[in-house]
Amino acid sequence: MSVDPAPSTVDETAARTSGTATPTGSARRRVPLAGLIALAVLILLAAVPLFVAPFQTSMLARMLIFALLAVSLDLLVGITGLPSLGHAAYFGIGAYTAGLVAKYWTAAAPIPLIAAVVVAAFAAVATGWLAVRSHGVFFLMLTLAIGELIQQLAESWSGVTGGDNGLSGIPAVEVAGEPLSLVGYVYWYVLFFAVLGFTVIWAVSRSPFGAALRGIRDNEPRMRSLGYSPFRYKLAGFTLAGAIAGLAGGLFASQQFALVTPADLGFTTSALALLAVAVGGAGSLWGPAIGAAVVVLIRDVYGPDLDGHGTLVLGIVFIVAVYSLRNGLAGLTTTRFRRRGPPADAAPAPPRDNEATTPDPTTPDPTQATSAVPPTGGLPANRQEGHGVDQGSKGPGTDDPPRHADDPGERRS
Amino acid sequence: MSALLELRGVGRSFGALKAVDGVDLDVESGARHALIGPNGAGKSTLFRLISGEMAVTAGTVTLSGDEVTKLSQVRRARRGLAQTMQHSSLFLTQTAAQNVALAAQRHRGSARWLLPRRQRDVDSRVTELLAAVGLLERGEVAVSALSHGERRQLEIAVALACEPRLLLMDEPAAGMSPAESGRLTELVLALPREITVVIVEHDLDVVFALAERVTVLHLGQVLLTGSPDEVRESVAVQEAYLGSSNRGELFGPTSRPDPSEGHPVSNLLAEGALHSDEADGGTRS
Numbered sequence: 001m002s003v004d005p006a007p008s009t010v011d012e013t014a015a016r017t018s019g020t021a022t023p024t025g026s027a028r029r030r031v032p033l034a035g036l037i038a039l040a041v042l043i044l045l046a047a048v049p050l051f052v053a054p055f056q057t058s059m060l061a062r063m064l065i066f067a068l069l070a071v072s073l074d075l076l077v078g079i080t081g082l083p084s085l086g087h088a089a090y091f092g093i094g095a096y097t098a099g100l101v102a103k104y105w106t107a108a109a110p111i112p113l114i115a116a117v118v119v120a121a122f123a124a125v126a127t128g129w130l131a132v133r134s135h136g137v138f139f140l141m142l143t144l145a146i147g148e149l150i151q152q153l154a155e156s157w158s159g160v161t162g163g164d165n166g167l168s169g170i171p172a173v174e175v176a177g178e179p180l181s182l183v184g185y186v187y188w189y190v191l192f193f194a195v196l197g198f199t200v201i202w203a204v205s206r207s208p209f210g211a212a213l214r215g216i217r218d219n220e221p222r223m224r225s226l227g228y229s230p231f232r233y234k235l236a237g238f239t240l241a242g243a244i245a246g247l248a249g250g251l252f253a254s255q256q257f258a259l260v261t262p263a264d265l266g267f268t269t270s271a272l273a274l275l276a277v278a279v280g281g282a283g284s285l286w287g288p289a290i291g292a293a294v295v296v297l298i299r300d301v302y303g304p305d306l307d308g309h310g311t312l313v314l315g316i317v318f319i320v321a322v323y324s325l326r327n328g329l330a331g332l333t334t335t336r337f338r339r340r341g342p343p344a345d346a347a348p349a350p351p352r353d354n355e356a357t358t359p360d361p362t363t364p365d366p367t368q369a370t371s372a373v374p375p376t377g378g379l380p381a382n383r384q385e386g387h388g389v390d391q392g393s394k395g396p397g398t399d400d401p402p403r404h405a406d407d408p409g410e411r412r413s
Numbered sequence: 414m415s416a417l418l419e420l421r422g423v424g425r426s427f428g429a430l431k432a433v434d435g436v437d438l439d440v441e442s443g444a445r446h447a448l449i450g451p452n453g454a455g456k457s458t459l460f461r462l463i464s465g466e467m468a469v470t471a472g473t474v475t476l477s478g479d480e481v482t483k484l485s486q487v488r489r490a491r492r493g494l495a496q497t498m499q500h501s502s503l504f505l506t507q508t509a510a511q512n513v514a515l516a517a518q519r520h521r522g523s524a525r526w527l528l529p530r531r532q533r534d535v536d537s538r539v540t541e542l543l544a545a546v547g548l549l550e551r552g553e554v555a556v557s558a559l560s561h562g563e564r565r566q567l568e569i570a571v572a573l574a575c576e577p578r579l580l581l582m583d584e585p586a587a588g589m590s591p592a593e594s595g596r597l598t599e600l601v602l603a604l605p606r607e608i609t610v611v612i613v614e615h616d617l618d619v620v621f622a623l624a625e626r627v628t629v630l631h632l633g634q635v636l637l638t639g640s641p642d643e644v645r646e647s648v649a650v651q652e653a654y655l656g657s658s659n660r661g662e663l664f665g666p667t668s669r670p671d672p673s674e675g676h677p678v679s680n681l682l683a684e685g686a687l688h689s690d691e692a693d694g695g696t697r698s
Contacts, residue, residue, distance in 0.1 A: 218506075
């Protein structure tokens with residue numbers, strides 16, 4: 001479904017979830033294949049309006065827009081480790097901004113979108129400046145509150161936003177002075193900017209900056225000791241995610257017969273985006289894009305056939321995804337990569353805690369048998385692994401359980 | 414030589430407990446300085462106060478002449494203070510090279526932090542550092558697949574990537590075999606003299622092999638600062654150690670014949686955690 005601009009993130013996820021050593025050498029070798037897949041998907045997506053009926057085409061455009069929102073959220077959730085419950089706020093701000101600009105100023109092609117991105121980014125800086133100081137549940141609650149606040153604003157500022165009725169009468173986007181009147185053209189417009197947005201997020205996630213964001217996600221104190229300021233990086237990540245969400249919102253407002261309502265920036269949209277990230281697999285970027293397609297498919301395409309029970313089906317999909325897919329849909333590919341087996345030169349790593357709790361019967365972990373220590377609950381995985389590999393004598397002073405028992409010879413004087 | 418690190422009356426209290434109490438410490442530029450002391454002496458707390466991870470409740474910390482008492486850990490890190498952690502805190506899912514690169518990119522080429530350009534400068538620095546700690550061949554291996562000893566070596570490469578003037582090493586030899594701690598000692602001895610090293614270590618063989626100056630902490634206070642020989646001969650130091658354990662001679666004329674004859678704390682830990690037969694054998698030997 002999505003343009004897959006993140007070929008090697010598959011390998012990163014594989015390494016992260018399986019704990020196996022994936023030398024980047026082999027990752028580089030796989031890039032051409034993934035690049036080809038991405039290109040094929042892109043061509044397929046570009047060809048859609050030529051073969052598919054207008055309704056389905058516009059539905060696909062909605063999927064792309066929602067996928068862009070989900071991927072921008074994944075930059076927060078999966079890469080930076082900041083699960084936000086208010087991400088739709090920036091989507092909505094982008095949508096209202098683009099709609100208002102198109103309605104009252106100009107609908108000339110990129111201007112409403114640029115306005116959407118800029119305003120959403122400003123909103124993200126201002127709110128993120130508060131939010132990223134907090135951690136965990138507090139971050140969740142703060143982003144939820146920010147989202148609700150902005151939704152309230154959209155509802156009550158009816159002179160500008162149209163209140164509960166929403167913002168309607170947004171003119172069609174104009175490219176080179178001509179309004180895009182056909183669904184296919186609008187679709188291409190959406191596709192172009194969605195791919196642009198995906199590419200930006202992918203490039204950022206692959207950049208040194210992205211590596212720093214992952215480092216902050218995994219171990220913030222460590223990053224501080226390396227001289228990184230987690231606050232600045234998190235704020236930058238939050239702002240970028242907000243800006244891309246704003247771009248998605250701007251695209252949302254440039255669809256045909258666009259209607260932007262307060263619901264678009266409320267909790268439901270945020271939760272659906274988070275659901276798309278969870279179903280698709282956080283941190284992989286392309287997974288959430290597919291997750292978003294699944295969400296839109298179930299809610300909007302099959303929803304009417306299900307007598308409005310689409311949300312129920314979504315809930316079931318979510319539960320199934322959480323319980324049976326360790327890392328969402330993206331995890332399916334990494335499992336497949338794992339079955340090929342880790343490279344021979346890489347020593348297998350003992351199972352991490354999460355694997356210990358959800359063992360995968362289809363992929364027997366070679367280290368399960370060789371690991372000398374059975375996983376004990378309280379120990380962090382890394383120290384546990386250290387013992388699995390290193391049988392050296394125990395230095396004093398660590399609070400690891402000394403394991404001289406394994407090499408009694410060393411203790412004889 | 415001037416003092417690179419100066420502590421004056423540094424203290425940290427947790428309620429009524431004074432974990433670190435009025436510590437004065439001068440570390441000369443280029444020195445190899447060790448902090449030792451029985452468990453609970455405040456060594457790790459003092460380290461945190463130096464690195465800025467924890468704020469002092471009394472006293473001042475001065476780094477190359479500038480007072481850094483109020484500066485955050487991040488700021489101090491940017492002024493050339495790097496540390497290796499007591500518990501390996503590397504990024505397990507990433508390769509050894511990526512771990513070093515993450516530190517190197519912060520201190521080199523900060524201008525290209527956004528775009529995934531080919532970073533030759535950072536890459537060559539990473540190769541150089543991996544080679545320096547003897548992990549060149551393991552660069553593309555995920556940290557989770559490295560042995561404990563290799564991880565400690567990698568910790569040092571990561572710390573060196575921060576281009577430190579002052580390197581704080583918190584128990585770098587912890588959990589290492591004698592051969593591994595021997596290699597570690599060589600590695601630290603080979604560091605250029607532009608890097609000042611302050612080391613907290615329980616393995617006294619490592620301490621006496623590395624350090625030119627040794628500061629003994631006891632109950633949060635400096636008991637003695639002196640050369641390794643002075644420390645070895647000090648009655649006060651022996652008493653401080655003996656008071657916290659039930660072992661006999663600590664700094665014998667001969668150095669420890671084998672690792673099991675280590676430092677008293679090793680046996681305290683061992684008794685609690687080992688299988689009883691092994692623990693008995695260990696303490697009796």
